[in-house]
Amino acid sequence: MSTILRQHAENLFAQELEELKKQDGDQKPVNWVLSPRAVVTYLVGGKLKNGFEVSPKYIGNKRLMEIAVATLTTDRALLLYGLPGTAKSWVSEHLAAAISGNSTLIVQGTAGTGEEAIRYGWNYARLLSEGPTEKALVETPIMRAMKDGKIARIEELTRIGADVQDALITILSEKTLPVPELNIEVQAVQGFNIIATANNRDKGVNELSSALKRRFNTVILPVPDSMEEEIDIVKRRVESFEKVMQLPAEPPALQEIRRIVTIFRELRSGLTLDGKTKVKMPSGTLSTAEAISVVNNGLSMAAYFGDGQLKAHDLAAGIIGAVVKDPVQDRIVWNEYLETVLKTRDDWKDIYRACRDLGA
Numbered sequence: 001m002s003t004i005l006r007q008h009a010e011n012l013f014a015q016e017l018e019e020l021k022k023q024d025g026d027q028k029p030v031n032w033v034l035s036p037r038a039v040v041t042y043l044v045g046g047k048l049k050n051g052f053e054v055s056p057k058y059i060g061n062k063r064l065m066e067i068a069v070a071t072l073t074t075d076r077a078l079l080l081y082g083l084p085g086t087a088k089s090w091v092s093e094h095l096a097a098a099i100s101g102n103s104t105l106i107v108q109g110t111a112g113t114g115e116e117a118i119r120y121g122w123n124y125a126r127l128l129s130e131g132p133t134e135k136a137l138v139e140t141p142i143m144r145a146m147k148d149g150k151i152a153r154i155e156e157l158t159r160i161g162a163d164v165q166d167a168l169i170t171i172l173s174e175k176t177l178p179v180p181e182l183n184i185e186v187q188a189v190q191g192f193n194i195i196a197t198a199n200n201r202d203k204g205v206n207e208l209s210s211a212l213k214r215r216f217n218t219v220i221l222p223v224p225d226s227m228e229e230e231i232d233i234v235k236r237r238v239e240s241f242e243k244v245m246q247l248p249a250e251p252p253a254l255q256e257i258r259r260i261v262t263i264f265r266e267l268r269s270g271l272t273l274d275g276k277t278k279v280k281m282p283s284g285t286l287s288t289a290e291a292i293s294v295v296n297n298g299l300s301m302a303a304y305f306g307d308g309q310l311k312a313h314d315l316a317a318g319i320i321g322a323v324v325k326d327p328v329q330d331r332i333v334w335n336e337y338l339e340t341v342l343k344t345r346d347d348w349k350d351i352y353r354a355c356r357d358l359g360a
């Protein structure tokens with residue numbers, strides 16, 4: 001077994017992609033590995049004609065995935081937008097893997113991202129010794145995607161300053177990247193497009209420049225609609241974590257996952273699930289992604305410091321860590337929830353006590 005800590009989607013799901021390709025009778029856009037319909041099946045899962053089961057990667061509204069995939073067949077780029085932890089990066093990776101067979105052409109947007117990370121840079125040693133030549137040019141993932149007709153990914157587009165974001169305008173509207181120093185241009189090959197992700201909650205993000213807005217179709221990824229959907233997401237992700245980490249713990253009882261998701265949904269919405277009690281909302285986002293980590297941490301605690309079975313006291317520290325982001329305000333919110341909601345639930349005494357013991 002490989003010891004790579006995290007496989008790329010195209011490697012991890014190579015068999016599914018291979019089967020989809022074999023069964024794919026639909027027309028493919030130039031340089032796409034799969035047809036748009038097969039890409040959507042890869043994302044949301046399904047059974048192929050020969051009975052092969054494709055696992056769902058994105059759990060939620062299939063229509064959103066269809067819109068995302070359709071966008072990528074046009075001359076507009078795709079922006080996946082939404083709250084933290086709503087699977088924007090996850091969907092972006094799987095889309096690139098299914099469409100181009102390569103999810104690694106990626107630019108991570110930060111406040112320090114400069115134009116050279118989007119257009120191209122120079123190998124200065126070569127530049128000084130040889131002058132500007134094609135060999136001295138350092139290609140960016142975006143330039144490579146243009147040359148090869150593949151999908152490039154930009155993570156956290158709105159962390160990049162607006163002036164640097166605008167370096168994308170010519171790339172997206174004229175599909176070309178001029179290199180005036182060499183008097184050449186790189187023209188994008190069919191199959192090239194960009195998937196960007198951005199979240200609307202974090203501090204320190206910039207606006208998406210309005211010139212760019214017009215070149216992106218935005219798909220907003222929502223927080224899971226129903227409790228059952230969210231439980232399903234957490235369960236699937238935790239199972240795959242357990243497999244990769246080879247934890248000597250038993251798979252978590254659905255009941256524990258249900259309780260974590262309940263706590264998260266109640267605090268997120270400011271109302272208990274039965275609709276009877278209003279609760280204060282903490283400052284953090286309490287995303288599905290965080291619910292997944294709370295269960296994963298709990299499993300690790302259970303495996304190495306407990307009896308191998310996920311129990312309330314393995315989970316308590318993780319829950320408090322996820323809820324209490326602001327040490328003063330959130331602690332008040334949490335204590336109130338603990339005393340007015342958790343304490344009153346007869347079969348939740350173990351979680352109540354475990355959290356109390358940690359001196360919240």
Ligand SMILES: Nc1ncnc2c1ncn2[C@@H]1O[C@H](COP(=O)(O)OP(=O)(O)OP(=O)(O)O)[C@@H](O)[C@H]1O
Nearest residue numbers: 057058059060084085086087088089090199288289
């Ligand atoms: N609807 C969903 N379907 C499947 N997985 C989901 C869903 N929502 C969240 N996840 C899981 O949540 C985890 C985090 O998702 P991801 O990192 O893509 O979030 P993000 O939206 O990019 O967040 P951020 O804004 O913090 O970058 C992933 O492991 C993903 O599997």
Ligand SMILES: [Mg+2]
Nearest residue numbers: 088089090197
């Ligand atoms: Mg992300």
